Amino acid sequence: MEIEIATIGGYEEVGRQMTAVRAGDDIVVFDMGLNLSKVLIHDNLQTEKMHSLDLIDMGAIPDDRVMSDLEGDVQAIVPTHGHLDHIGAISKLAHRYDAPIVAAPFTLELVKEEIQDEGKFQVQNDLIEMDAGETMSIGNRCELEFVNVTHSIINAINPVLHTPEGAIVYGLDKRIDHTPVIGDPIDMKRFREIGREGEGVLCYIEDCTNANKKGRTPSEAVARSQLQDVMHSLEDYDGGIVATTFSSHIARVTSLVEFAEEIGRQPVLLGRSMEKYSGTAERIGAASFPDDLGMYGHRKSVDRAFKRIMNEGKENYLPVVTGHQGEPRAMLTRMGRGETPYELDDGDKVIFSARVIPEPTNEGQRYQSEKLLGMQGARIYDDVHVSGHLSQEGHYAMLDALQPQHVIPSHQDMQGYSGYVDLAAKQGYKLGRDLHVTSNGNILQLV
16 A cells, blocks of 8 residues: 655644645545744734635645645544644635544534634535544545644644554654643553554654753643742732733643632633633533633723723732733733733733743744833743643654654754754664655655
C-alpha cells in the first residue's frame, strides 16, 4: 500500500496546521487551522465574511490546493483539539470534501460554533463525536484511533492512522502530564504499545514548539500551585486585582475561579472568547463552575459588569479577562487604554497566567499592553504559567516510546526545528533519510 503525507500548513510557522495522509485510496486530513498573526495585523478583519481564496492568499489559512495531487478520497477530517490554529479554517475548507469531521466532544462543540459563525460558506459535513480510546474504520484496510494527550485545552487527542504498512502518529500538540487539573493523564502506555505492535510506527509527525528548550515541561499542577501562591500573596491587598489567561485553558480558568474565592473575591469571566470556551465546557459537562459565576461576552454586558465592580468595590472582585497576548480589542488591552469603566489605580495587580506566543505580532502587542497598564500604575505579575508543549526531554520520551521509522517535525519555522533535528540525530535519525524537514505544500512518499 502506498503511503503519502502532504504537509499542507504549519510546516513553516506556528499556525494554520493541516496535514493529509494517503493510505492507498483513502485520505485522512488532520487539522484545518488559522494563522492568527496574519489576521491580527489587520484591524477589524472579519474572517467569517471572507472567501477562502482571499484568506489563502494572505497566508491566514492553509493552501489546500495541493490536495488535488493526492489520488484518493478524503474519508475523515480530524481536528486534534479546539485551538484556532487547528480548527479555525474548518469553516472555510471542510465543505470542499465529502467527508465527516471526527473529533473529541469539546473540540466538536467548538467546531460547531465555528461553522455557525461562518458567513460565506455552507458547511454541511457530518459531525462525528469520538472519545479518546475509541477507533473507527477508514476504508477497508485502515483504522483511526484517538489517544488521550494533555495540552493547554481539554479533550486534546493525538490521532493514529493504523495502516498495513505501520501506524502514522499525528503528534501535535501536547505535553507529558501525569497530574492534569482536569481530565485524564497522557496515555503513554498506549503510545508504547503502538510503537511495538504490528508493523510499529511508520511515521511520527511532531510538534516542535519547545524543541529548543532543555528539560521537561512541568505539569499543569505546577502552574496551579504557582497561581495559588501568587494569589494568596495578594490576599490582604485592598485594591484591584485582574487576571488574564488563554480563554481556552479551562483548567487554568477553573483554578483562577477557585483561588479568587479562597482569597475572598468574586470571580467574573469577561470577554467574548472567555464566555465562549468556559460556557461550552460547562454546557457539555467537561468543567463545573459556581452557580453564581458571571460570564459576560458582549461589549455592553462587559461594561455593565465593570460598572458594578467599580460601584461595589474593586477589592471584592477578580475580573478574569481576555487579552493575555495584548490583542487590540481584548478586554485587558481596553483596560490599559482606559476604554472601560474599570479604573486602574497605582499599585493594582495584573496577573498574566500565560506566556507570550513567540511570534513578532504577539510580542509587540503584549509589550504595548504591559506598557499601557504600567502607565496607569499597574504592577505586573508575569509568566504564572507552564507550557502546553513538550520540551526536549518530552520529545526524547516520545521517540523512545514510539520508535518511529520516519519523523516529520511540524508546528515551527526552520529555526524552531533546529533543537528537534539535533535531538533526533542523536537518536540515529538522519536528515533526508528518515528525518524529513519539509515545508508547506510538499508531498512525501514513505512507501
